[in-house]
Amino acid sequence: MIAPVLSVRNLVTEFDTRAGTVTAVDGVSLDVGPGEVLGIVGESGSGKTITGFSILGLIDKPGRIAGGEVLLNGQDLRTLPEAAMQKLRGDRIAMIFQDPMMTLNPVLRIDTQMVETIRAHRDVSPARARDMAAEALGLVGIPSPVERLRTYPHEMSGGMRQRVVIAIALMLEPDLIIADEPTTALDVTIQSQILSEMQRLLAARKTALIWITHDLTVVAGLAHRVAVMYAGRIVETGPVDDLLDRPAHPYTQGLISSIPSSVPRGERLVPIKGMTPSLISLPRGCAFAPRCPRASETCHNARPEAEDISEARSLRCFHPLEMAQ
Amino acid sequence: MIAYLIRRFGQALLVMAVMATIVFFGLYAVGNPVDLLINPEADLAEQEETIRRLGLDKPIHIQFGYFLAGLTQGDLGTSFVHNRPALELILSRLPATLELAFMGILIAVILGIPLGMIAGLKPDAPYSRFIMAGSVVGFSTPNFWQGLMLIMLFAVFLGWLPAGGRGETVDVLGIPVSFLTWDGLSHLILPAVNVAIYKMSLVIRLTRAGTAEIVHQDYVKYARARGLSPRRVVGVHVLKNILIPVVTVLGLETGNVIAFAVVTETVFAWPGIGKLLIDSIGLLDRPVVVAYLMLTVFLFVMINLVVDIAYSALDPRVRVKRGKA
Amino acid sequence: MSIAADTPLRRFAVDFLRSPTAVIAGLGLLAIALAAIFAGVIAPQNPYDLAQIDIFDGSLEPGSEGFNGFKYWLGSDEQGRDMLSAMIYGLRISLMVSFIAVSSAVAIGMVLGLLAAWRGGTVESIIMRAVDIQLSFPALLVALLLLAALGKGVDKVIIALILVQWAYFARTVRAAALVEIRKDYVTAARAAALPPSRILFGHVLPNVMPPVLVIATVQVANAISIEASLSFLGVGVPITQPSLGLLIANGFDYLLSGRYWISFYPGVALLVTLVCINVVADHVRDILNPRLQR
Numbered sequence: 015m016i017a018p019v020l021s022v023r024n025l026v027t028e029f030d031t032r033a034g035t036v037t038a039v040d041g042v043s044l045d046v047g048p049g050e051v052l053g054i055v056g057e058s059g060s061g062k063t064i065t066g067f068s069i070l071g072l073i074d075k076p077g078r079i080a081g082g083e084v085l086l087n088g089q090d091l092r093t094l095p096e097a098a099m100q101k102l103r104g105d106r107i108a109m110i111f112q113d114p115m116m117t118l119n120p121v122l123r124i125d126t127q128m129v130e131t132i133r134a135h136r137d138v139s140p141a142r143a144r145d146m147a148a149e150a151l152g153l154v155g156i157p158s159p160v161e162r163l164r165t166y167p168h169e170m171s172g173g174m175r176q177r178v179v180i181a182i183a184l185m186l187e188p189d190l191i192i193a194d195e196p197t198t199a200l201d202v203t204i205q206s207q208i209l210s211e212m213q214r215l216l217a218a219r220k221t222a223l224i225w226i227t228h229d230l231t232v233v234a235g236l237a238h239r240v241a242v243m244y245a246g247r248i249v250e251t252g253p254v255d256d257l258l259d260r261p262a263h264p265y266t267q268g269l270i271s272s273i274p275s276s277v278p279r280g281e282r283l284v285p286i287k288g289m290t291p292s293l294i295s296l297p298r299g300c301a302f303a304p305r306c307p308r309a310s311e312t313c314h315n316a317r318p319e320a321e322d323i324s325e326a327r328s329l330r331c332f333h334p335l336e337m338a339q
Numbered sequence: 340m341i342a343y344l345i346r347r348f349g350q351a352l353l354v355m356a357v358m359a360t361i362v363f364f365g366l367y368a369v370g371n372p373v374d375l376l377i378n379p380e381a382d383l384a385e386q387e388e389t390i391r392r393l394g395l396d397k398p399i400h401i402q403f404g405y406f407l408a409g410l411t412q413g414d415l416g417t418s419f420v421h422n423r424p425a426l427e428l429i430l431s432r433l434p435a436t437l438e439l440a441f442m443g444i445l446i447a448v449i450l451g452i453p454l455g456m457i458a459g460l461k462p463d464a465p466y467s468r469f470i471m472a473g474s475v476v477g478f479s480t481p482n483f484w485q486g487l488m489l490i491m492l493f494a495v496f497l498g499w500l501p502a503g504g505r506g507e508t509v510d511v512l513g514i515p516v517s518f519l520t521w522d523g524l525s526h527l528i529l530p531a532v533n534v535a536i537y538k539m540s541l542v543i544r545l546t547r548a549g550t551a552e553i554v555h556q557d558y559v560k561y562a563r564a565r566g567l568s569p570r571r572v573v574g575v576h577v578l579k580n581i582l583i584p585v586v587t588v589l590g591l592e593t594g595n596v597i598a599f600a601v602v603t604e605t606v607f608a609w610p611g612i613g614k615l616l617i618d619s620i621g622l623l624d625r626p627v628v629v630a631y632l633m634l635t636v637f638l639f640v641m642i643n644l645v646v647d648i649a650y651s652a653l654d655p656r657v658r659v660k661r662g663k664a
Numbered sequence: 665m666s667i668a669a670d671t672p673l674r675r676f677a678v679d680f681l682r683s684p685t686a687v688i689a690g691l692g693l694l695a696i697a698l699a700a701i702f703a704g705v706i707a708p709q710n711p712y713d714l715a716q717i718d719i720f721d722g723s724l725e726p727g728s729e730g731f732n733g734f735k736y737w738l739g740s741d742e743q744g745r746d747m748l749s750a751m752i753y754g755l756r757i758s759l760m761v762s763f764i765a766v767s768s769a770v771a772i773g774m775v776l777g778l779l780a781a782w783r784g785g786t787v788e789s790i791i792m793r794a795v796d797i798q799l800s801f802p803a804l805l806v807a808l809l810l811l812a813a814l815g816k817g818v819d820k821v822i823i824a825l826i827l828v829q830w831a832y833f834a835r836t837v838r839a840a841a842l843v844e845i846r847k848d849y850v851t852a853a854r855a856a857a858l859p860p861s862r863i864l865f866g867h868v869l870p871n872v873m874p875p876v877l878v879i880a881t882v883q884v885a886n887a888i889s890i891e892a893s894l895s896f897l898g899v900g901v902p903i904t905q906p907s908l909g910l911l912i913a914n915g916f917d918y919l920l921s922g923r924y925w926i927s928f929y930p931g932v933a934l935l936v937t938l939v940c941i942n943v944v945a946d947h948v949r950d951i952l953n954p955r956l957q958r
Contacts, residue, residue: 487919602896
């Protein structure tokens, strides 16, 4: 197996709140190889976004990374001083946020924001940085990039803004891109355009990609592997086709049955019963147990550990579904 | 835009007319300036000559008629006390007030914005609490008493700075200024600080509130995720967004500074238009009071316009709206 | 949160008591108000009873004793008046002037604000235009010019303060009332043909009170400050009814000769009063501001 670009081991991120300490990311482990796309799927509040920020070391008070390792090309980022982390962000690891309207600074022009990113990491002249920025905009399919550089974010459409953000992410040819729901705020047609654009660009560069989303259908079309998160933990991982065809965790099964296209026309959708648990008052046992149709006494009292169920898959469940063909 | 300007000027004219009329008749009702002006030892003929020269022998409505007639020719009347055209008298004092006001605002901005940002970035740090407590006190301290205390401390007890007056001035483009000579500057410091403290407290409060809100915006986190230095994030991304409300409020406050200069000028015997106003009210010098009033109303309207323009220059989003409207 | 939040008032009290600074400021304010109300009982001397003051005790330093053994804790002025007593009486005048002015401004502003919100159209645009104009000029300057025209006097200061403050309340009440009036219960009351006065004062008014109270608190501080400034400038209260501001002004002349206490202590009293009010107002605003609620 090729050495992974990013390897996360037992990552724990906690937040101190008035009501006590909340573990938002609880023992997350994952690997992404060069050119590989890993989808992290979960409901809002499952800790998937915090996982992304933890990898970048961007957890603000009252939060803190309480344990685990984040290895980028074999180097543990958690031992790096802040100055070195800063060099790394945007250069080796780039991030794309959910809402492009909110992520680009409204009072700064596009060129300012692109040039400052380049010059934070590369020792080039402002003129050269502008050329690089224009080139990057052209690459993501923005027409007349040189004129576009002079505009403000609010003068662009949502899809156009997200292309700018993708251009910024790709510009410095990072090893890893973390994309947090990058297409959720867009129209479906724009969304699919951007998805196929991303696939093309990443494949050519061998960039690793972590795609964080709540939408299993997006993952199905894009990712090579999937990690399903629930209440701060990864409950199941595996190759995308295998996992979607033969889910082992009841929660994964539930997610799949909630997708309209997963059931034949005319049949009822099967929603997951109950609500996402509050991280402040998690059950003692498996966090999904209260909503799980297969839960037993054990599930309510003990937390399942992650186990490898096949060469490529792992699972946290006492009573997995039969993985029959 | 034109309609907007016309409306603003219309309002200003209305206010000028109403206030000028009230003050004109009010001052007439309060007392007779002749009693204060005329040398009691002068003989009757001389006294009558003075009264006639000032136009005070006519009934009030005739005097008002003369005043209106003068207005149509841009004549705001002649000071009873100084025997000079009132407008000319005020304009000769205006530079002193403007110098004081701008110096005060300059100090307030240079110190207030960084302090407010510190307090907004680390709201729980002891020094931030200290800054905020200081700003509440600065906000609450009566301006005139604060001036007295500055005099007491720095002029009477320590003897470092003069207690009042303007000191030596130098002409720049025909306008006398203090800050270019050491003597002038030493006279300017205390009054300028007195003007600055209240404004600074205001700037600190605004900046802190703005900073605390802006640091949680996605674009700030995104700027950090791109590997920008903290200095760049705070100094460009946060600061530029904060400047919008701060400049707006400060601009509107410029008028207030000129109004409150009345207090500071009285305390420090600073020969600006505020001191002139108070002296003129005391001596019932009606033409000067009325002319002051009309000039400040005009000044206010101009300031509001400039602020509007500055606001749209800072916020590109407003610019677009105006352009379309 | 496990606190039983039964009523809005109870919740407000709980939130308020959570901040020690606000509690201290609130208690300080209470003490100041009581001192002002019971000035005649608390003050060691009646500073305006000529029989009680002795010109030979003039300009004594703080802590000195007079000829008849009277202790001048905060010194005396040039006429032998006990500064502590003069301050307590001055505080009374300062607080009374601002309180009457702000209550009247609240009443006027509230009626005009409700009227604007309810009637709309021309009535609303006239009222709101007047508000805009009023608020675009600094209160101190308008009050100063008005007093120049009206002459000195406690009543005149109050009139000037009302004239510069009503607009804040009219604007706030109109904005809050517009939100209320659009709600279903008002539509229902209108459909039931309840008289407008009953709808406005019985239903709408209670809902617009919270923001009005916050602004009123801040405006009391402003009124005290403006009154003091006006009196200092010589256009405020007359010499026979000196407020804290006038006491400070009287001490101005003696400051340069080192007799600091005549101006210093009344200023401290003024400052403490204003800080207490502003701290309480800040805190009340934070509690009532839904954006800050977690």
